[in-house]
Amino acid sequence: MKNQLKLLTGTFVVGVLLGMGTIAMAGTATSNTGYYGPINGYSYSNFAKVSTDTYLYGQTRVDNQASGSIPSGYMGAKARLYKSDVLCYETDLYYSNSASSGIGVSTQSYSTGCGSGTYSSKGISAAYNGNGYDLYNTFVTPYQSQP
Numbered sequence: 001m002k003n004q005l006k007l008l009t010g011t012f013v014v015g016v017l018l019g020m021g022t023i024a025m026a027g028t029a030t031s032n033t034g035y036y037g038p039i040n041g042y043s044y045s046n047f048a049k050v051s052t053d054t055y056l057y058g059q060t061r062v063d064n065q066a067s068g069s070i071p072s073g074y075m076g077a078k079a080r081l082y083k084s085d086v087l088c089y090e091t092d093l094y095y096s097n098s099a100s101s102g103i104g105v106s107t108q109s110y111s112t113g114c115g116s117g118t119y120s121s122k123g124i125s126a127a128y129n130g131n132g133y134d135l136y137n138t139f140v141t142p143y144q145s146q147p
Contacts, residue, residue, distance in 0.1 A: 026052045026147060031122070031139040035065065039127040039134055042070050048138040050081065050121035052146045055109035057081065058089070060123025060138055063102030072098050076126030076133060077105040081119060082140075088114040093126060118143045 028051040037043030043065040050058050058081035064070045073095050080090040089107045096103045105123070122140040126133040 026145050028053060029120075029142040029144050031141045034136065034139055036134075036136050037065065037127065040074070040130045042066075042074060042127070044075070044125065044127055044136075046077075046123070046125040046136060046138045048079075048121040048123045048141050050119055050141045050144050052119055052144040056119065056146055057107045057109050058119075058121030058123065058141075059104055059106040060121070060125060061102060061104040062125035062127075067101070069099040069101050070096070072096055072100075074128040075100075075103050077103055078124040078126075079105045079107045079121065080123050081107045081114075081121055083114045083117045083119055083146075085120070088119070093124065095126070116146055118145055120144070 031048040033045050033047045035045050044062055045065050046062045048058065048060050058079045060077040060079045062075050062077050076093050076095040078091055078093040081088045091105055091107055094105050120141045120143050123138045125136050
């Protein structure tokens with residue numbers, strides 16, 4: 001009986017600890033950074049961000065891996081916001097309108113978004129290849145909760 005109680009208690013503790021790893025908290029989270037290129041002479045990095053603090057939004061950012069500016073129109077970004085892994089809102093694909101080292105695009109700020117739940121962001125970035133654009137997904141952000 002004692003051994004069964006120890007096994008049951010140990011199993012319960014492991015279950016609680018594993019369950020805690022999936023808890024999403026209100027706040028801000030950033031994805032891992034992705035790297036790609038060279039494309040038409042430039043190498044890029046991108047990442048996504050989600051915030052459920054004061055306002056709810058998703059953001060995508062693309063940057064030149066090297067120092068210095070990239071010509072106008074060479075970079076693009078689209079922000080996407082997901083609720084429970086289902087697309088809630090996305091922006092158009094916006095392109096840099098002047099030479100710059102990077103651009104960021106955010107979904108509009110919500111006070112309630114698509115309702116209470118668990119949110120994440122995974123965007124798209126674009127790189128001009130000389131005859132159009134190559135598209136690259138960002139990594140997905142960790143989850144954040146919206147009360």
